[in-house]
Amino acid sequence: MLSVILIVLAAIFFTGIIIRTKSLASGRKGPGILQPIWDVIRLFRKGVVYSETTSFVFQIAPTIYFATVIMAMLVVPFGQSRGVLSFNGDFIFFAYVLALGKFFSIIAAMDTGSSFEGMGASREALYSMFAEPAFFILMGSLALLSGHTSFHEIFAALHIGSQISYALAALATFVLLMIAMIESSRMPIDDPKTHLELTMIHEVMILDNSGFDLGLIFTAGYLKFAIYGALIVNLFIGVIPFQYAIPSFFAIQFLMAVSIGLIESFMARFRMSHNPQFIVALTSVSLLIFFGVLLILQKFM
Amino acid sequence: MNLAIAFLLVPLAGTLLIPFLKVNGKGIAAFSLLFVNALISGYLAVQSLQGDAISFNFPGSYVTGTIPIRIDALSGWFMLIINLVFVTGGFYGLFYMKAYKWQANNLTLHSISLLFQHAAIVSVCVIQNSLVFLIAWEMLALASFLLIIFEHEHIATLKAGINYLIQAHFSIIFLMIGFIWVSSKTGSYDFAAITAYSASIPATASFMLFILFFIAFAIKAGFVPFHTWLPYAHPAAPSHVSGMMSGVIIKIGIFGIFRMLLVVKTDFTSVGYLILIVSLISGLYGVMLAIIQHNLKKLLAYHSIENIGIIGIGIGIGCIGIGTGNQVLSTLGFAGALLHTLNHSLFKSLLFYAAGNIYQATHTMDVEKLGGLIKKMPQTAALFLIAAIAICGIPPFNGFVSEFIMYTGLYNWLSDASLLPLLAAIFSTAGLALIGGLAMLCFTKAFGVVFLGSARSELPHSCKEVPFLQLLPMYLLAVVIVLIGLFPMNFINLLSQPVSLFTGSVSLDLNPAQVNAFNAIQPISLASWILILLILSVFIIRRLVMRRHKISTGPTWGCGYVAPTPKIQYTAGSFVRTYSKLFAPFLLIGKHEEEIHGVFPSEGKYHTHPYDEIEKLLIDSPLKLNKSFMGRFLFLNNGKLQFYILYGVLFILAVISLPVISRSIYSFIEFLKQL
Numbered sequence: 001m002l003s004v005i006l007i008v009l010a011a012i013f014f015t016g017i018i019i020r021t022k023s024l025a026s027g028r029k030g031p032g033i034l035q036p037i038w039d040v041i042r043l044f045r046k047g048v049v050y051s052e053t054t055s056f057v058f059q060i061a062p063t064i065y066f067a068t069v070i071m072a073m074l075v076v077p078f079g080q081s082r083g084v085l086s087f088n089g090d091f092i093f094f095a096y097v098l099a100l101g102k103f104f105s106i107i108a109a110m111d112t113g114s115s116f117e118g119m120g121a122s123r124e125a126l127y128s129m130f131a132e133p134a135f136f137i138l139m140g141s142l143a144l145l146s147g148h149t150s151f152h153e154i155f156a157a158l159h160i161g162s163q164i165s166y167a168l169a170a171l172a173t174f175v176l177l178m179i180a181m182i183e184s185s186r187m188p189i190d191d192p193k194t195h196l197e198l199t200m201i202h203e204v205m206i207l208d209n210s211g212f213d214l215g216l217i218f219t220a221g222y223l224k225f226a227i228y229g230a231l232i233v234n235l236f237i238g239v240i241p242f243q244y245a246i247p248s249f250f251a252i253q254f255l256m257a258v259s260i261g262l263i264e265s266f267m268a269r270f271r272m273s274h275n276p277q278f279i280v281a282l283t284s285v286s287l288l289i290f291f292g293v294l295l296i297l298q299k300f301m
Numbered sequence: 302m303n304l305a306i307a308f309l310l311v312p313l314a315g316t317l318l319i320p321f322l323k324v325n326g327k328g329i330a331a332f333s334l335l336f337v338n339a340l341i342s343g344y345l346a347v348q349s350l351q352g353d354a355i356s357f358n359f360p361g362s363y364v365t366g367t368i369p370i371r372i373d374a375l376s377g378w379f380m381l382i383i384n385l386v387f388v389t390g391g392f393y394g395l396f397y398m399k400a401y402k403w404q405a406n407n408l409t410l411h412s413i414s415l416l417f418q419h420a421a422i423v424s425v426c427v428i429q430n431s432l433v434f435l436i437a438w439e440m441l442a443l444a445s446f447l448l449i450i451f452e453h454e455h456i457a458t459l460k461a462g463i464n465y466l467i468q469a470h471f472s473i474i475f476l477m478i479g480f481i482w483v484s485s486k487t488g489s490y491d492f493a494a495i496t497a498y499s500a501s502i503p504a505t506a507s508f509m510l511f512i513l514f515f516i517a518f519a520i521k522a523g524f525v526p527f528h529t530w531l532p533y534a535h536p537a538a539p540s541h542v543s544g545m546m547s548g549v550i551i552k553i554g555i556f557g558i559f560r561m562l563l564v565v566k567t568d569f570t571s572v573g574y575l576i577l578i579v580s581l582i583s584g585l586y587g588v589m590l591a592i593i594q595h596n597l598k599k600l601l602a603y604h605s606i607e608n609i610g611i612i613g614i615g616i617g618i619g620c621i622g623i624g625t626g627n628q629v630l631s632t633l634g635f636a637g638a639l640l641h642t643l644n645h646s647l648f649k650s651l652l653f654y655a656a657g658n659i660y661q662a663t664h665t666m667d668v669e670k671l672g673g674l675i676k677k678m679p680q681t682a683a684l685f686l687i688a689a690i691a692i693c694g695i696p697p698f699n700g701f702v703s704e705f706i707m708y709t710g711l712y713n714w715l716s717d718a719s720l721l722p723l724l725a726a727i728f729s730t731a732g733l734a735l736i737g738g739l740a741m742l743c744f745t746k747a748f749g750v751v752f753l754g755s756a757r758s759e760l761p762h763s764c765k766e767v768p769f770l771q772l773l774p775m776y777l778l779a780v781v782i783v784l785i786g787l788f789p790m791n792f793i794n795l796l797s798q799p800v801s802l803f804t805g806s807v808s809l810d811l812n813p814a815q816v817n818a819f820n821a822i823q824p825i826s827l828a829s830w831i832l833i834l835l836i837l838s839v840f841i842i843r844r845l846v847m848r849r850h851k852i853s854t855g856p857t858w859g860c861g862y863v864a865p866t867p868k869i870q871y872t873a874g875s876f877v878r879t880y881s882k883l884f885a886p887f888l889l890i891g892k893h894e895e896e897i898h899g900v901f902p903s904e905g906k907y908h909t910h911p912y913d914e915i916e917k918l919l920i921d922s923p924l925k926l927n928k929s930f931m932g933r934f935l936f937l938n939n940g941k942l943q944f945y946i947l948y949g950v951l952f953i954l955a956v957i958s959l960p961v962i963s964r965s966i967y968s969f970i971e972f973l974k975q976l
Contacts, residue, residue, distance in 0.1 A: 047851035051858070053755055055675045057686075063843055067836040074831070085831070087824035092708045093696065096737070097832065100695045103741055107686075110749030110871070112857045113673070118749075118871020125745050126880055129738030136734040140727050144715045207858050212846055216839070276883050283731070290727055299720050 003078035003230060006246070010253045011219075011226035012037055017254060021261025036222065043215035051208050053113040061108030062213035068101030069220040069227070076230050077152035079237040079245045086152045091139045094151070095132065098183070101220070102128050109205040120204035123272070127189065127201070130279035131182045137286040138175050141168075141293045155234040168292045173232050175286050177256070180228030182279060184221055186260060189278070191269040199269070229253045302357045304341050305370060308423070311338045312416040320409050324402055331412035332391045335419055339384040342423045346384070349377035352798050361430070366490050368430045374798035375563070376426040378639060379556045383426070385781075386548040386646050387419050389774035393654050394541035396771035400661060401451075411451050418444035418545075422553055429492040431480035438476065442469035445550055449538040461530075461537035468520055468530040475517035479510060492564050500566040507567040514561040515576075522554025524613065525583040528606045529916040532590075535602035536666065540657025543598060544650035547605045552642055555612055559639075562620065563802060570624030577617030577725065581732045584610025586915070588739040589887055592746065592877050593911040597656050597666045600747055601649065604692070607736060608645040611704065612638045614729060618710050619803060621725075627717070628804055633710030635800045636793065641703035643792075644785065648688040648700065651778040655685040658771070659751065662764045668750045668873045671760075675752040678766045682752045684775050689744040691782050694737050697829035699785035702792075705825060707733065742880060750873040757867055787829055789822050874909060889914045 016033035023030025050058065074084040075094050083090075102124065109121035143149050145168075146157035182189050185202030192203055206217055233252045237245040270278060315334045319327050349355055349372040359368040372380075394415070398408065421441035428434045446469070450462035480490070487494040499507040520527040531551070535543045562572075587606030594600035615638025622631025658681045659674065660666055675682040691698035711733070714726040766772075785792050859865045881888060889912040897905035937948070 044846065045850075047853065048847065050852065050854050051856060052854050053673075053857050055679075055682075055753065057675065057753065060840070063839045064836055067832065067839045070835055070839075071828070071832045075828075085824065085828055087828075089705060089709050089712065090824075092705055093825065093828055095734075096695055096701055096705075097828075099693070099737070099741060100690070100832075103690060103693065103695060103745060106741075106745040107749050107753060110745070111675075111753040113754030113867070113870050114857045114859065114865075115869050115871050116860060118754075118876060121745065121749065122871065122876045122879065125742040126883075129735070129742055132734040132738040133731040136730050137727060140712060140715060140730050143712050144723070147716065149709070149712045207860075211850060212843055216843070272879075276879070287727075294720070294723065299723060 001084060002081040002242075003076050003083050004073055006078060006249055007073055007076065007223065007226045007230050010229060010250065011222040014225050014229070014253060014257050015222050017257035018261040018264070021258050022265050025262060025265035036218070040215045040218050043210075043218070044212055046211040048211035048213065051112050051114075054111045054208070057104075058108045058111040058208075059213075061104040061111075062209060062216045064104045065101040066216040066220045068097050069223050071097050073223060073227050075151060076227055077155055077234065078230065078249070079234065079240065079242070080156055081242075082152040086150055088149045090150045090152075091154075092136075095135055098224075099128070099132075105205060105217075108209075112208045114207065116198070116204050117207055119198070120201050123201045123275075124185075124205060127182055127275060127279055130276055131179050131282065134175055134279075134282040134286045135179055137283065137290055138172060141286065141290040142172070144290075145293045145296065151234075155238055158235065158238045164292055164296055168289055168296075169235050171285055171289050171292070172235055175282055175289070176228055176232050176235075178279075178282050180225060180232075181260075183228065184225045187264045188267055188270045189275055191264075194269070199272070226253065229256050232256070302359075304345060305357075305359075308338055308341045309420065311341075312413075312420045315416040316413050319412050324405050324408060327405075327408050327412050328395045328398060331415055332395055334416055335387060335391045338416070338419055338423070339388050342380050343384045345372050346377035346380035348372075350374050350381070350795060350798055361433070365430060365432050368428065368433050369491055369493075370427050371429050372427050373802060375556070375559055375802055378796070378799045379426050379552065379642075380423055382552065382643050382646050383419070383422055383549045386545055386650050389778055390541045390545040390548070390650060390654075391415065392774045393544070393657070393771060394539070396768065397539060397541050397657050397661065407451065410447060414444045414447040418448060418550075422549065425553055426556060431484065431490045431492065431495075433490075435473065435476060435480065438473060441550070441553070442466065442473070445469070445534075445546065448542045449534050449546075451539050451542070452537070455537075458537040461533035465530045465534040468527075472517045472520035475513050475520075479513040479517070482510065482513075495564050496566060499564075504568045507565060508571065511561060511565045511567045511572055512575075514565065515558060515572075518554040518557030518561070519579070520554070521551060521557065522609050523551050523583075523606050524554075524579050524609060525586045525606060526915045526919050528583070528587070529913065529920050531606060532594075532599050532602045532913070535605070535653075536596055536598035540598075540653055540660060543602075544653035544657070547602065547653060548646035548650035551605060551609060552646060555609065555616075555638075555642055558616060562616075568624065569620045573617050573620030573622075573624055574725065575617075576613055576620060577729060580610045580613025580617055581729060582610070583607070583613060584736045585732060585739075586610075586887070588736055588743055589884055590911065590913060592739065592743045593881050593888060593890060593909075595668055595873055595909075595911070597659065597668050597671075597747065597751065598653070599666075600668075600743070601652050601656060604740070604743065605645075605649055607740065608641070608649065608692070611707070611733070611736065612641045612645065614733060615639075615641060615703075615707050615710070618707070618714060618729070621714075621722070622710075623803065625717075625722075627714070630710055630714055631804050632800055633706055633713060635803050636796050637703050637706035637710060639796055639799055640706065640785075640792065641700075644691070644699045644703050644782075647778050647782050647785075648691045648698075651684060651688040651775055651782070652692070654775050654778075655681050655688065658767045661767060663760050668747065670758040671751045672757040672867065672870065673753065673755040674764075677760075677764050678752075680766055680772055681775075682748075684772070684779055685752065686748060687779050687782060689748050691786070693740045693744055695741075696825075697783075697786045697832050699782045699789075702785060702789040702822070702825060704733065704737070706822070742877070746873055746876045750876065754870050755867045757870065757872065787826060787833075789826055793822055874907075887914065889917060 013033055015036040020030045020033055072094050075086065075090045077083045077086060106121045106125050109117040142154050142158065146154045148154050148157055185192060190201040191199065194200055206214065209217060233249045237248060311334050315331060319330055322330055345355060354371065354373040356369065356371040359370065361368040401408065417440060421437050421444055424437040425434065425441060428437055446462050446466045449465055450458055452458045483495045483498050484490055487498050499510055523531040535547055538546060584607050587603050587610055591600050591603035591607060594603060615634045619631045619634025619638060622634055658678060662678060663671060687698065691700040694700040694704040711726050711730045714722060717723060881890060891910040891912060893908035895906040
């Protein structure tokens with residue numbers, strides 16, 4: 001239960017902090033931290049415009065997308081406290097339930113019959129496909145290291161001991177951060193603030209969504225970021241008591257948001273054709289983690 | 302035994318009855334006879350699945366010896382799958398074939414073949430005499446051939462049928478070699494003799510024996526590189542036949558592999574690794590090619606290869622589990638494989654029936670010409686969507702359950718101590734994940750391009766939803782898909798008997814209290830329910846909020862462009878273009894391009910024809926070589942009757958003089974010896 005409350009709290013501030021960081025970095029004052037939340041509330045109050053080309057798929061897709069993200073949130077633990085749902089292999093469920101949301105957001109984009117949205121859909125399907133093996137290898141390595149197969153047990157048993165495991169934790173952080181970037185369509189994979197539809201991925205898929213539906217999609221996006229943030233935090237707080245773990249949760253989430261803001265301020269988006277190479281490289285990094293785990297367990301005999 | 306005789310008499314009765322019926326009666330008669338047979342075999346199957354294996358002997362003849370019929374839990378499980386798919390397929394076929402009413406004779410042949418196909422495929426599951434098994438196997442191949450070539454006026458259909466026939470006989474050759482090997486050593490055709498013989502010979506020899514059987518069944522199942530018949534045969538056949546072929550005919554290959562694992566005693570660890578590698582390649586290759594297909598049925602056919610790969614991964618880890626004595630691993634592997642066999646036959650036949658509806662409505666299978674069908678055929682679209690989500694292995698449907706069991710098995714394997722299994726486990730996991738991702742790309746493309754957006758070409762005016770009765774079997778399949786997703790435990794429990802045949806332990810092992818790996822299945826059902834409740838509650842909230850707001854419609858946002866046409870939409874080709882560029886080394890895509898140039902641009906063209914690299918390597922080039930070699934003897938075939946008579950005379954002379962010549966050689970040698 002604790003994890004859900006923490007993730008929701010983090011999600012409220014997360015995107016605001018990114019935007020604020022970017023504004024400060026470019027010398028502007030920027031909007032308030034809570035502005036994204038106000039935006040969503042305003043969207044919830046608005047009417048909806050549907051395209052004549054669309055069907056029921058377009059209308060149910062945002063709902064399902066939102067529900068899958070909530071569902072994914074329920075299996076994420078927080079240190080010693082388990083998620084609302086916790087069972088052996090829950091991380092498989094985590095990945096596949098997010099895939100359900102992605103499936104619907106892709107076909108909803110196809111439903112509009114717009115070539116721009118089709119383009120975004122195609123890219124989303126391709127990139128998320130490449131990210132999947134990296135996640136499964138990473139979780140496999142952690143499962144091997146800890147001897148358990150559920151989020152809660154893995155993270156509770158994980159403790160950083162030797163020098164190699166520091167390196168592994170750093171690499172795992174990198175992989176999870178990059179998966180978070182891909183899933184939430186941020187730099188360097190995707191640029192949410194670009195002004196040319198041709199160069200977007202996620203933003204172009206939701207061009208035709210409006211009102212309540214768009215609000216749901218935005219909220220799901222904020223939550224997704226906080227969920228991956230929570231996973232990263234979990235790598236480090238295995239055995240730490242709550243009075244230190246909770247502040248460090250917010251500290252790490254804050255740090256993540258600021259660094260994403262800085263990355264987006266000082267870096268350009270990759271060329272679309274370079275993205276797959278980058279994402280495949282992620283799989284190699286997670287293989288590196290796997291071999292690291294083999295080293296720790298002294299399997300190379 | 303009486304039931305078995307009744308079972309065999311039904312198709313014979315059909316053969317005598319169906320030719321004399323009116324066109325409408327033929328289909329109904331065939332379906333009702335099929336239903337009777339399905340009831341008989343289903344009754345036996347349910348009995349055996351509860352643990353009472355049935356076995357009896359037919360006296361047979363001097364040639365065959367006694368014919369043992371043994372219905373164990375494995376046969377029972379496959380017979381139930383077969384009956385489910387055949388009954389739904391036959392019912393769907395009743396309506397699908399209405400469009401061909403005027404071909405009375407052709408329909409007679411089709412109906413009778415259908416009955417024989419069902420009889421043969423059920424017999425294959427239960428006969429344990431290798432000679433009679435081959436006869437049933439051959440009957441199955443011939444009946445399937447006749448079903449495929451229903452539209453034999455198309456040259457492509459006929460070619461696909463003959464291609465299937467030849468490859469099916471390659472499968473029979475391998476089976477024959479295996480069976481002859483054993484029977485020449487033991488003098489018995491009983492499968493029990495194979496068990497005894499394989500246990501008595503060295504491990505390498507029994508491994509070779511298993512390989513022979515494996516190749517034979519892999520051709521039927523469509524494992525890469527034996528898959529090349531599949532993408533031709535499935536699109537060529539009428540849709541209900543494609544559904545049944547993909548649903549059960551290729552599964553009989555899987556059944557054969559399962560059966561041989563029980564019958565042949567060999568080194569299960571190396572067999573397991575072999576199957577695992579072949580399956581991973583099949584899974585990845587199948588889906589990689591599926592993505593680039595433009596013909597909807599061909600896409601589904603390649604996708605069957607992928608799913609056969611997934612089933613194979615389960616079988617592979619199951620075998621390794623037996624070989625290394627890891628009971629949890631073998632239980633999970635075989636349970637996953639058996640459940641995925643059922644799951645795949647459900648969603649794949651549903652997808653093929655949906656493709657059949659589309660073909661009936663639009664008379665095309667080219668996805669580039671379709672689009673926006675969801676408005677004209679909403680029920681077909683919804684059914685296709687359910688099957689598409691299920692086939693991608695996404696919760697809350699059945700595909701997820703079986704893939705989840707396999708993932709659990711693979712992660713369980715990670716607790717193994719040595720390096721090689723660890724590497725195999727992690728790469729299989731990554732492979733399975735990649736297959737899942739690619740499947741999503743494939744089916745978002747298929748569903749998105751066929752059903753969503755607006756039509757990419759002028760569709761026939763009569764394009765509308767098919768009648769409800771035709772949709773009925775599809776709804777039935779969809780209900781089972783959802784049920785397995787929401788109540789997986791009930792189906793897993795059914796599997797306890799077949800799985801225990803392999804793991805050798807009593808069925809209680811599947812009790813969640815004892816094998817903790819199966820603990821994970823129960824929460825899956827809970828999680829799926831929570832997911833559905835979440836979706837529903839968000840939907841209700843959305844409904845309540847939206848009621849207070851204005852809902853209006855407008856054109857799709859074209860980024861400022863105000864006169865978009867359907868041609869501007871993203872096509873199937875463009876949807877997967879980045880993918881096909883990335884995977885270019887593995888794919889073979891022919892391109893035909895005419896660029897637009899000039900001040901007053903003329904018409905431009907862009908065509909792609911996907912082809913199969915392995916087919917080119919394994920089928921086309923040897924055929925070409927064979928042709929060029931045989932071409933050297935073409936002068937013999939000069940079309941003059943006189944020459945042919947001469948060849949005949951020469952042949953007869955040679956035959957007559959052969960003993961004379963050999964005798965003289967023999968006496969010459971004797972003469973030499975005397976010197």
